[in-house]
Amino acid sequence: MNGNHYQAKKQWRIIDLIQWTTQFFEKKQIPNARLNAEHLLSQALGLERVQLYLQFEKILTQNELNLYRENVKRRLNSEPLQYILGETEFMSLKFRLNPSVLIPRPDTEILIEQVIHQTPNNLDVTILDIGTGSGNIAVSLAYYLPKSRIVAVDISPDALNLAEENAALNHVEDRVTFIQEDVFSVDFVLKIGQNFDRIVSNPPYISEAEFQTLPDEVRKFEPPAALRDGADGLTFHRKLAELSGQMLNPGGKIYLEVGMGQWQSVQKILAEKGFQNIQVAKDLVGIDRVLIGEKKVL
Numbered sequence: 001m002n003g004n005h006y007q008a009k010k011q012w013r014i015i016d017l018i019q020w021t022t023q024f025f026e027k028k029q030i031p032n033a034r035l036n037a038e039h040l041l042s043q044a045l046g047l048e049r050v051q052l053y054l055q056f057e058k059i060l061t062q063n064e065l066n067l068y069r070e071n072v073k074r075r076l077n078s079e080p081l082q083y084i085l086g087e088t089e090f091m092s093l094k095f096r097l098n099p100s101v102l103i104p105r106p107d108t109e110i111l112i113e114q115v116i117h118q119t120p121n122n123l124d125v126t127i128l129d130i131g132t133g134s135g136n137i138a139v140s141l142a143y144y145l146p147k148s149r150i151v152a153v154d155i156s157p158d159a160l161n162l163a164e165e166n167a168a169l170n171h172v173e174d175r176v177t178f179i180q181e182d183v184f185s186v187d188f189v190l191k192i193g194q195n196f197d198r199i200v201s202n203p204p205y206i207s208e209a210e211f212q213t214l215p216d217e218v219r220k221f222e223p224p225a226a227l228r229d230g231a232d233g234l235t236f237h238r239k240l241a242e243l244s245g246q247m248l249n250p251g252g253k254i255y256l257e258v259g260m261g262q263w264q265s266v267q268k269i270l271a272e273k274g275f276q277n278i279q280v281a282k283d284l285v286g287i288d289r290v291l292i293g294e295k296k297v298l
């Protein structure tokens with residue numbers, strides 16, 4: 001180009017960027033390409049997604065374009081959409097997210113729905129959530145069971161800070177107590193207390209062998225301590241069954257999320273610890289996902 005010709009910088013409208021990025025993501029085999037593009041653009045512009053469609057012709061400023069490019073780069077590098085957005089929806093509630101916590105999965109909504117379904121909504125129940133992460137289980141239960149009191153435990157202080165923020169965001173902070181503790185510590189029962197009506201947990205249940213096979217998006221970005229148990233995938237279920245025997249009220253129930261193919265082993269673990277009326281609930285794709293056991297009434 002000689003000095004007499006000025007080439008105008010390309011101006012990008014919302015619609016152009018959605019179309020360009022959708023094609024680009026499709027080529028790079030990023031699932032839900034258009035949806036990803038729309039979410040990343042909404043975030044860069046500080047707009048709700050529906051607003052994009054009302055402002056299709058809007059031209060982005062250089063600053064907005066830079067923010068959007070950064071988002072697209074992160075997504076191309078396999079970073080999960082939810083970490084880039086810093087939030088997600090779970091049980092129709094909003095949760096803030098950062099890489100110190102697992103991204104809540106739709107499978108876990110099955111566990112919560114079972115607890116809600118089996119707990120009269122006017123009952124004063126006390127619930128213990130072990131491995132609370134973002135607080136998705138504890139906060140959802142507090143929200144949908146308005147007379148419940150929840151104790152939520154995690155080993156990670158960063159996760160607990162975020163979980164507390166999520167309790168406040170959903171206006172249930174008065175009924176959820178957060179405690180930092182290791183479920184394997186010898187004085188766990190002493191520190192956390194007894195007489196719970198429900199104990200719930202989505203523990204780390206990926207075995208060492210399976211961990212190596214996980215997609216980059218999970219293995220490189222989500223906290224390993226939230227995913228794997230360093231052994232056969234059932235270390236936490238064994239510990240939780242043992243603790244629940246001591247920490248539940250008679251007639252109280254334990255709800256455990258399990259990985260694909262683990263339900264029979266966890267059913268056996270619960271039966272060996274004396275739980276009765278053991279039930280299994282399937283997830284949305286028909287995998288046995290949640291084990292429920294009842295502590296005997298003496």
Ligand SMILES: C[S@@+](CC[C@H](N)C(=O)[O-])C[C@H]1O[C@@H](n2cnc3c(N)ncnc32)[C@H](O)[C@@H]1O
Pocket residue numbers: 101102103104105108130131132133134135136137153154155156159181182183184202203204205225226227
């Ligand atoms: C699979 S994540 C579940 C997070 C969240 N409840 C959910 O359903 O998305 C397991 C959680 O257990 C916590 N955790 C791992 N080891 C623990 C331990 N020894 N004691 C207490 N919590 C632990 C992790 O920090 C993580 O937040």
